[in-house]
Amino acid sequence: MLFSFPTGKQKIGLIILNQPLDQRFFHVLWNKAVIRACADGGANQLYQFTDGQKECFLPDYISGDFDSITPEVKTFYSQKNCRLIETADQDMTDFTKCLDLMVKELDRTRLKVDTIVVLGGLLGRFDQIMATVETLFHAQKLTATPVVVIQGSSLAVLLREGRQVQMGVNTGLEGDWCALVPVGSPCITTTSGLKWNLDQDVLEFGKLVSTSNTYEEHDPQQGRNPVRVFTDRPLLWSMGIKEQ
Numbered sequence: 001m002l003f004s005f006p007t008g009k010q011k012i013g014l015i016i017l018n019q020p021l022d023q024r025f026f027h028v029l030w031n032k033a034v035i036r037a038c039a040d041g042g043a044n045q046l047y048q049f050t051d052g053q054k055e056c057f058l059p060d061y062i063s064g065d066f067d068s069i070t071p072e073v074k075t076f077y078s079q080k081n082c083r084l085i086e087t088a089d090q091d092m093t094d095f096t097k098c099l100d101l102m103v104k105e106l107d108r109t110r111l112k113v114d115t116i117v118v119l120g121g122l123l124g125r126f127d128q129i130m131a132t133v134e135t136l137f138h139a140q141k142l143t144a145t146p147v148v149v150i151q152g153s154s155l156a157v158l159l160r161e162g163r164q165v166q167m168g169v170n171t172g173l174e175g176d177w178c179a180l181v182p183v184g185s186p187c188i189t190t191t192s193g194l195k196w197n198l199d200q201d202v203l204e205f206g207k208l209v210s211t212s213n214t215y216e217e218h219d220p221q222q223g224r225n226p227v228r229v230f231t232d233r234p235l236l237w238s239m240g241i242k243e244q
């Protein structure tokens with residue numbers, strides 16, 4: 001798996017959750033997206049954020065149990081022929097269901113994306129933040145495509161087990177912290193490219209969790225080396241995004 005912040009010619013799928021949108025990345029990510037979706041109240045966020053030019057920013061579909069989308073927003077997007085897909089299941093979050101639909105839609109249309117980018121999910125309600133992380137576990141079963149969550153000054157992605165993952169950390173957008181968090185189970189982990197590397201060390205809550213890590217020192221002319229991580233179980237990678 002090769003992963004870097006979605007820049008350059010990457011094509012993405014974009015999911016907007018019910019959290020305030022961020023001026024820094026919205027337009028660039030919207031333009032890279034070949035499919036765009038809102039999870040329930042994510043549509044309210046899009047509607048509000050694009051005020052004055054809403055017609056230029058129509059999602060392909062809005063899904064969810066529709067307990068958050070307002071009647072005004074629902075009416076607006078349905079009149080603009082955006083698909084409204086009701087997913088009433090109360091055992092899964094609107095994010096998980098929206099992602100499941102996106103994977104199916106990508107399969108159906110044979111559209112290819114490099115990454116599915118999710119805006120929101122890392123701030124606001126703590127239970128929702130935990131649910132975001134849990135959705136990343138579903139994502140690994142649903143698709144081979146990396147699912148990257150971005151909100152505020154953080155990015156999160158769940159690294160797959162059993163293979164070396166290489167991350168480009170030289171796009172200029174990376175902040176100065178990064179972390180490896182063993183969310184689902186203990187992880188035997190080996191890394192390179194970090195200031196505090198691991199060598200077959202066990203990351204485990206109550207034992208060792210790699211927060212407040214950073215990148216190894218580098219020659220500014222040459223840029224940072226990629227970060228390489230090998231883990232025997234799914235492991236959450238999180239990194240800072242520069243405040244601009």
Ligand SMILES: Cc1ncc(C[n+]2csc(CCOP(=O)(O)OP(=O)(O)O)c2C)c(N)n1
Pocket residue numbers: 040064065067089090091092093094095
């Ligand atoms: C054991 C268990 N705990 C809690 C729930 C309740 N539950 C889990 S996911 C879900 C849907 C959440 O919807 P979402 O739109 O993602 O979040 P909301 O803003 O409505 O809280 C619900 C109600 C459940 N079904 N099972």
Ligand SMILES: O=c1ccn([C@@H]2O[C@H](COP(=O)(O)O)[C@@H](O)[C@H]2O)c(=O)[nH]1
Pocket residue numbers: 017018019039040041042064067068069093094095096120121122123124125128129132
């Ligand atoms: O505080 C929050 C609230 C919501 N989310 C995410 O958005 C979707 C949709 O939420 P609704 O409240 O149903 O509109 C939800 O599944 C969460 O993934 C969030 O991240 N933080």
